[in-house]
Amino acid sequence: MVAIQEVRRLQTTVDIAPTQQSKETRANWFRWITDPEIRQWMCGTLPTKPEEVYRWVDSATTDPRRHYFDIRLDNKPVGFINIRQDHAPSNTGEIGIVIGEKQYQSRGIGTQALDQLLHYARHTIHLTLVRALIKPDNEKSIKLFIRSGFIHTADVTIDGTPMLKFEKTLT
Numbered sequence: 782m783v784a785i786q787e788v789r790r791l792q793t794t795v796d797i798a799p800t801q802q803s804k805e806t807r808a809n810w811f812r813w814i815t816d817p818e819i820r821q822w823m824c825g826t827l828p829t830k831p832e833e834v835y836r837w838v839d840s841a842t843t844d845p846r847r848h849y850f851d852i853r854l855d856n857k858p859v860g861f862i863n864i865r866q867d868h869a870p871s872n873t874g875e876i877g878i879v880i881g882e883k884q885y886q887s888r889g890i891g892t893q894a895l896d897q898l899l900h901y902a903r904h905t906i907h908l909t910l911v912r913a914l915i916k917p918d919n920e921k922s923i924k925l926f927i928r929s930g931f932i933h934t935a936d937v938t939i940d941g942t943p944m945l946k947f948e949k950t951l952t
């Protein structure tokens with residue numbers, strides 16, 4: 782709550798906008814996901830070379846099931862949030878989020894971006910169940926999802942990494 786009040790006190794606007802293929806997006810994503818402090822919280826095989834990251838951006842912005850959004854603070858991208866819609870059933874999906882500009886973490890921006898993505902998931906692509914997979918020691922992310930109504934439903938292992946599965950039914 783304090784964090785959200787800080788965003789409001791600074792009179793800034795947080796919104797999410799569909800990610801566009803651009804030099805700026807490629808450069809930002811490369812900087813964010815190769816940063817060890819951010820990368821430590823992600824799982825799976827992540828690209829490291831610029832051209833691999835660029836291919837990731839291009840595929841993320843063209844695949845209709847991977848809904849990627851810039852998280853913007855006063856129109857400036859500070860991170861991204863996405864929902865990857867499952868193939869079957871297609872009314873479920875998995876959320877990912879990164880506030881890449883680290884000075885803007887812990888200010889309530891993730892909370893506002895997640896609220897907006899959940900609205901999109903429910904009302905635009907009509908999902909009824911969403912999930913997030915979070916490393917057990919990622920305290921900020923766990924708090925973020927619990928605050929938005931997610932419930933810890935399982936412990937899973939992804940590519941050898943233990944993760945907590947959180948889910949939320951969208952009504």
Ligand SMILES: CC(C)(COP(=O)(O)OP(=O)(O)OC[C@H]1O[C@@H](n2cnc3c(N)ncnc32)[C@H](O)[C@@H]1OP(=O)(O)O)[C@@H](O)C(=O)NCCC(=O)NCCS
Nearest residue numbers: 784822879880886887888889890891892921922924925928
């Ligand atoms: C995790 C992340 C998305 C959260 O977004 P954020 O804008 O930093 O988070 P918020 O400011 O909205 O705060 C979310 C919750 O974390 C808490 N929190 C914020 N900073 C914290 C800190 N340093 N330590 C512990 N809790 C913290 C907030 O109090 C809030 O919980 P509350 O609602 O119960 O009070 C962001 O920090 C981030 O991108 N981290 C690196 C990448 C990552 O971990 N991604 C998620 C992978 S699953």
